[in-house]
Amino acid sequence: MADDANDDLDPLLNEAIDFVIAKQRVSISGVQRQFRIGYNRAAQIVEQMEEFCIISEPLKDGSREVLVSEASDIKLEKRVQRKEQEVNTGYKNLVKQVGGKIIVYQDAYNYGFTGKPKLIIDTHYDIAKYAGLKLGEPIAESLARVYLSLEWRRETVIEFYLDEENTVLHLQIDFPEIQDTPVSDSDGIKSVDKYYYDYCRHVHSIVVRVMSVSFLSCPKINKVIIAGYSQLFNHDTGDDESNYLININVTRDEFEKLNHEAIAHADPILYLSGLHAITNIDKNYKMNVIDLRW
Numbered sequence: 239m240a241d242d243a244n245d246d247l248d249p250l251l252n253e254a255i256d257f258v259i260a261k262q263r264v265s266i267s268g269v270q271r272q273f274r275i276g277y278n279r280a281a282q283i284v285e286q287m288e289e290f291c292i293i294s295e296p297l298k299d300g301s302r303e304v305l306v307s308e309a310s311d312i313k314l315e316k317r318v319q320r321k322e323q324e325v326n327t328g329y330k331n332l333v334k335q336v337g338g339k340i341i342v343y344q345d346a347y348n349y350g351f352t353g354k355p356k357l358i359i360d361t362h363y364d365i366a367k368y369a370g371l372k373l374g375e376p377i378a379e380s381l382a383r384v385y386l387s388l389e390w391r392r393e394t395v396i397e398f399y400l401d402e403e404n405t406v407l408h409l410q411i412d413f414p415e416i417q418d419t420p421v422s423d424s425d426g427i428k429s430v431d432k433y434y435y436d437y438c439r440h441v442h443s444i445v446v447r448v449m450s451v452s453f454l455s456c457p458k459i460n461k462v463i464i465a466g467y468s469q470l471f472n473h474d475t476g477d478d479e480s481n482y483l484i485n486i487n488v489t490r491d492e493f494e495k496l497n498h499e500a501i502a503h504a505d506p507i508l509y510l511s512g513l514h515a516i517t518n519i520d521k522n523y524k525m526n527v528i529d530l531r532w
Contacts, residue, residue, distance in 0.1 A: 278426035362447040442506035
């Protein structure tokens, strides 16, 4: 079934596919028991079956559906490229104004959207393409148009306003929750440190990207202030709480010390550590709540 040229596929994948089709149910523990293998390897086989659309992504209760009823129905075309396309087309950026603030958000991002990539991918590599963009319309409209053009791997909401001189840009960014970070990758189940690192890097890449395209597209802006947070459910109050994770205050002069290509390929965590940035990150890259300064 599976293409032998795909060296990254587990040798047991074909047998595992036959097994779950026959049983019409799937679980990591079931694959582990059937083939007498370790948990990490069984988890990777289940992930590969998902990539080939043999089984669904995990449902709300953690279970998965078997999407194929007979082996003859299988057309094993790995859907990595299709997933990347779905990431870009599975939602639509919208803009609204609330008081004096403009909010760019996604509609129904996580509803009926099954194309989430297995890996969180840094989203700041396209910064250089905004270097030649000098929009002549009102600054707020320019920024809204630029933010609407950004594509995100996970739900990301940008709220912004300008000072009276239109030179200082204030942004609030609602980051994806850490629970949206995949727990496994091509090497199997991630360690706790790797799980925290992936989320930390992704959050920093969002900040680097928004800060950079703001400066590049609107030359009049002299300072960007960003407060980034993640919403967590408080079981005591029954409400979502905004936990701030990063706060930066960057001038144009500081931003332009690095050329755009360097920024696009820099480690976002290291890059922001060299600017006026407030974070509280453990040695294992776990991001803790901070108090805002700006």
